[in-house]
Amino acid sequence: MESQSQHTHRSCSQVLVLREPDSIWTFEARPSILAHVGELHEALTNAGYSVTPIEIESAADLPRALASFHPCECVVFNWFEGFEPEARDGIEVTQQLDAMDFTYTGSGVLAWQNAQDKIRAKRLMRAHAIPTPRWQALCEENLDDWSIYPAIVKVANDHGSEHLTFDSVVYDRNGLANRLGELERIGVSSLMVAEYIEGDEFTVALWGNGTLYALPLIRVDFSALAPGLPHIRTFDAKWDTDSEVYHAIKLESASGLSPEIQGRVERAARAAYRAFGLRDYGRVDIRLRDGTPFVIDVNANPDITSEGSFFAAARIGGYNYSGMLDRIVQLAAERR
Numbered sequence: 001m002e003s004q005s006q007h008t009h010r011s012c013s014q015v016l017v018l019r020e021p022d023s024i025w026t027f028e029a030r031p032s033i034l035a036h037v038g039e040l041h042e043a044l045t046n047a048g049y050s051v052t053p054i055e056i057e058s059a060a061d062l063p064r065a066l067a068s069f070h071p072c073e074c075v076v077f078n079w080f081e082g083f084e085p086e087a088r089d090g091i092e093v094t095q096q097l098d099a100m101d102f103t104y105t106g107s108g109v110l111a112w113q114n115a116q117d118k119i120r121a122k123r124l125m126r127a128h129a130i131p132t133p134r135w136q137a138l139c140e141e142n143l144d145d146w147s148i149y150p151a152i153v154k155v156a157n158d159h160g161s162e163h164l165t166f167d168s169v170v171y172d173r174n175g176l177a178n179r180l181g182e183l184e185r186i187g188v189s190s191l192m193v194a195e196y197i198e199g200d201e202f203t204v205a206l207w208g209n210g211t212l213y214a215l216p217l218i219r220v221d222f223s224a225l226a227p228g229l230p231h232i233r234t235f236d237a238k239w240d241t242d243s244e245v246y247h248a249i250k251l252e253s254a255s256g257l258s259p260e261i262q263g264r265v266e267r268a269a270r271a272a273y274r275a276f277g278l279r280d281y282g283r284v285d286i287r288l289r290d291g292t293p294f295v296i297d298v299n300a301n302p303d304i305t306s307e308g309s310f311f312a313a314a315r316i317g318g319y320n321y322s323g324m325l326d327r328i329v330q331l332a333a334e335r336r
Contacts, residue, residue, distance in 0.1 A: 014075070017040065018093070020057070020082075040325065058092070066102065075104065076104035078104040091116070094107075105328050106301055111276050111278050117157055118155075119135075125272065130268060131293060133287075138153065140184075143173065143176060143180065146173075151194065151196050152193070152194055153176065153179045153180065153193050164235050165236075194296075199287050203285050204285075204286060205282075205314065206282055206283070207280060207327065212274075216253060218253065218313050219254040220250075225245070264292075269284035280328055281328050281331065285299070
């Protein structure tokens with residue numbers, strides 16, 4: 001594994017941190033968001049960069065927002081995730097940055113599209129022989145075509161586990177029909193159902209272009225959940241800091257795995273990273289059943305706040321927060 005001290009040479013010194021405006025966040029969420037923003041800016045500054053915040057509402061704002069910057073003199077830290085359904089605006093931002101010839105951190109258009117559309121993602125994994133839970137697109141007309149339980153119902157183009165709750169795991173045909181009806185009543189239409197894999201869950205943080213480095217594996221610890229609840233990271237578990245489940249589910253070092261099992265998990269993650277066309281950094285979520293790793297999600301733009309699983313892996317790997325962000329910026333700069 002690489003060490004933090006290996007990366008001291010910088011091919012750029014100016015970083016433009018691109019993100020959504022504060023006004024899109026709810027009053028309750030804003031303090032937490034602003035704290036993460038301040039932390040990221042401070043960490044990049046401590047890494048030796050001149051940091052300029054850039055706030056936009058859509059890709060159409062980019063020509064104006066970047067008019068005074070030269071593409072060859074900076075790297076855009078792309079922290080714009082989007083707030084439209086299917087993250088269309090996030091994809092459009094990467095398209096516009098490409099059109100303007102700016103180098104930006106993270107994956108490009110194709111990888112965003114591959115990862116965002118879960119049905120497309122499943123087909124891609126099947127084409128590359130990457131183990132993934134069995135699945136099908138879901139609608140009222142094909143309910144009876146599904147017979148594998150327990151199962152999990154997901155929004156096929158979700159962003160950040162939106163609409164994922166403990167009720168998303170169903171145990172029979174009636175439960176599947178009820179969950180489908182609940183989501184359709186609130187206007188959610190693009191749905192899929194997949195086999196629910198019982199087993200340990202790991203997040204695999206990877207970075208690199210060409211040569212990939214896997215950071216230490218992180219195991220998701222569900223042991224503090226109330227008995228009977230399915231072991232999934234719901235929307236609240238990921239984002240609602242006031243919820244009990246947010247504090248119940250922990251991220252821990254996956255120490256104690258045999259070299260063989262660790263190798264299988266990392267190989268599956270690397271295969272997914274490459275198949276999806278990820279670059280600079282990404283995260284692959286895996287469930288392990290009977291020694292077989294099943295890829296359940298591929299993240300082209302994973303959470304890289306200090307509370308996320310990517311930094312949890314980087315910290316175990318010997319990186320502080322500044323060092324992790326510095327490495328991401330340098331991976332982008334080296335591509336240029």
